[in-house]
Amino acid sequence: MGALRERIEAGPGGPFDDRSWRSPLRGPWLTSVLALVLLVGLLVVIVTGLLSYAAYDPVLGGSNEQTPARGLLGAYLFPWPTSPAWLYRVNQGTHVLLGIALIPVVLAKLWSVAPKLFEWPPVRSPAQALERLSLLMIVGGILFLIVTGVMNIQYDYAWGFSFYTGHFYAAWVFIAGFAAHVALKLPVMVRSLRSRSFVKEMGVATRDTVAEPRDPDLLVSRNPAEATISRRGALAVVGGGSLGLLALSVGQSIDPLRPTALLSPRGQSYGDGPNDFQVNTTFGETGVDPAETGALWRLQLVGPAGRVVTLRREELLTMSMVSEELPISCVEGWSTSQRWTGVRLRELAALVDGADEDSVFVESLQKGGAFSTHSLSGRQVRAARTLLALKVNGVDLSLDHGFPARIIVPAAPGVRNTKWVRTMTFGRPA
């Protein structure tokens, strides 16, 4: 029995033998530098993510509410504003671009604490057992969020569940673990960062790089090898990876830089015509007969008291036209700013006495798409810059961009700008 116990205490060897972890770079200081970057960066990603959910005005129901079981997880929701017009563009561009740029930092952080995963014995106390569970929440959570986010922006839906459902609920599991981890580890992080000067460390060459003093968390190798890269070099590789990813992605959100987004699906140009900008549901995908968009098309406005007004496109064109420079900003992070011309939505609402309602329910000619019907809030209906656009950049909308008419709302997610609008019902919940 004694021999067996000794065998068990000795551990299975391999990565469970702490002498097999030999990098002299691992240690609380390096981990804490990466942790500090993630603390700040992930806080921004979390906040912009939660704001992005609010930007759909989920309380309006229907396709606005992609996660109807949210319960208290939606307790923070608030009516989404309509200005500044770039609000969602900046919010979502930040969420996606920063999320991508942090991937190397996340992976480096995981590398820096990898020996902890293979600690032996795996559990020494209830506290440690709970902490390991919380680490699964963080590690599984952040990797799940990265994988689903990165796949979603590339239209790879291999996971087979709703992106909204997965990304939203997993985010809350991650947030829970992240908050507890920060609360417990913040003092360790601060102490470790103070253990050496960042500036001085950035002057240490590879040949002078040695392991940190042994630490209570056992991150420092007990059997360090000779350094093959300095901490400066390692941080430069991580930072270079982040900057490289950022440089190759930022063009998806900034029109003049678009060709630089070499590997992003949204780096490609459609040409240089007035309708040659990013599309997210082509007309071909809708299954709509083009004839329905022609002379037969009518816009139907339904008021709260049942008043119905039907308009032909030519009649809309005789109403007072306004032009607004407004962005289309996708939840996927890409965006593009264009000059739209059309009728103010509030003027159309007034035709059926619907301008004071809490919402408008917009139906598209599109059949069956997840966002073929969608609601806008009363605030969005009344916003001066919310248009039913008929033209873009001085010419008629193309079929891909929503001809004969589409909604364009300032500051909102792109998918809320319903295309091929058929009916608008004011004051009707979804």
Added chain:
Amino acid sequence: MSPDAGRTTEPSDAAPGLDPVEHRSRAGDANPSPDGPDRPDGADRAPTRRPGAAFRRLYGAGPLHLVAMLLAVALSVYAVTRILDDPSVVRIALWFVGAALVWDLVLGPAVALADRLLQPLHRVGALNHVRVPLLGSGLLLLVWAPSILQRSEGVVRTKAGLDQDVFLGRWLLITAVLFAVSAALYVLRSRRHRA
């Protein structure tokens, strides 16, 4: 991002058997409490009368640790129960746990192994000149794999009206540039070294 930078030129003395004494002493000198060394763990010392010492001995950390953990678990459990009757919950859980396992047990070790194989390059000062472009190229592949491998060609065509066939070439080109720049730096550096 740097994989395990350890060199294994000298044979490792880590035998799979291990001496348990070493391990016991490790567990002893290390503070198992995640709160840090300034809050000593009662297990190593004579029991004190400090309030909470018994709790600390039984639980392994202070009460605030337990509070933080329970809050985190409670919020997670709440989030999970919201979608317990959603048919996709199993798939979500699989991807959640799978993501951690694939990184910890497949990709992470694969990167470390690849790095071990590159270690002989250190003798000629070329290790980081191969490591860095390889990591850069691997990172781009990891992030943009669905596009580079054209995994969603059809969806991209119908949704965005775009093609995915440009990305493989672009990724290869960026990879080539990374290696070329790194090789040029290596040549410059070794020339300066000789001069």
